[in-house]
Amino acid sequence: MSFNLTDITLTFHNVTFNEIEEFLSKTSHYLQRLRFTIRENSTFLRATRWNQLIINHMPNLYMFDFMYLVSQDDSLSEYINADHLLNSFKSSFWTKQQ
Template sequence: MIMDLFRSVQILHLTVEIDENSAYLDANKWQQLIICHMPNLRIFDIRYNIYLGSQYDDMTVKNIISQLKSKINQFESSFWIERQWFFSHNFYLTRYGNDAIFYSTNPYRRKHYTLYQSLGETTLLLKSESHLDSVRHVDIQSGQSIINGMSYFPNATELTFHDALSTTRASIVSILNRIISLKKLIQLAIECDRFSIQKVIKILCCAPNLNTIKLKSMLCYKKSNDYTSIKESNDF
């Protein structure tokens, strides 16, 4: 049988895009598959990007999230604990609709972490957030995610913006220091429009080890007095 070919598999890395009804979310099926056909599996490393849809009203979305949580909680049984396979999930909002992510944590520590506008609490199953120590690259998809977020990445050295943080009145430096150490920052990429040069200057002043910066575009200053005010600022 084809399934018998998997008996020698020791490492499984799986990244897929699915919906909330996918069989990939069935912990019991995974358990039977591993016991019967992958008895030598040591590493179970998954990442599910789950599309929840954009056409639903708020109540329907809440019901879908509740059902999805019930499926995800099945991965908390003794079968997974004994093998030291732990998982985390988050529900978030993108420009295309409501999405979720479900992924392995320790001991498969990821070096890239994306911050979205959350629809609910980020939940780490059966483990503390020590897995954030391994993150080297933080990708900010939503400014609201770091204004409201509590995650801190002590060893991050790369930062990417996909949102200009245009709605906040707080200092860009104080906001970023909530999630990373700017002194450790080596690479900065700005992949969004209308990210002002003033914010870039603020970051540069607090990131002495920054050696690479990538700019998609930035907000231009057409008035001469705007440019003069930048030159005369203490940061400049």
């Protein structure tokens, strides 16, 4: 099956990064804009995994809009961990990628 998607918006609650990676690796070669929302799954905050997925499967991507949602019930340690992981998105790949 061949996909020529150029724009996609995805919102998930209970999905693994591996499942998203498999889906996007098969459908995203022509993708130009990716909007992605995930709730309370810090594995999606691993910038290096996104880097590799984008480099290997999304050569035409120019917009990556990522929203990570947390609930008020989450513990303080989860917030601290998420904040630390979000800092990994401040590398030159994310700030200088055109």
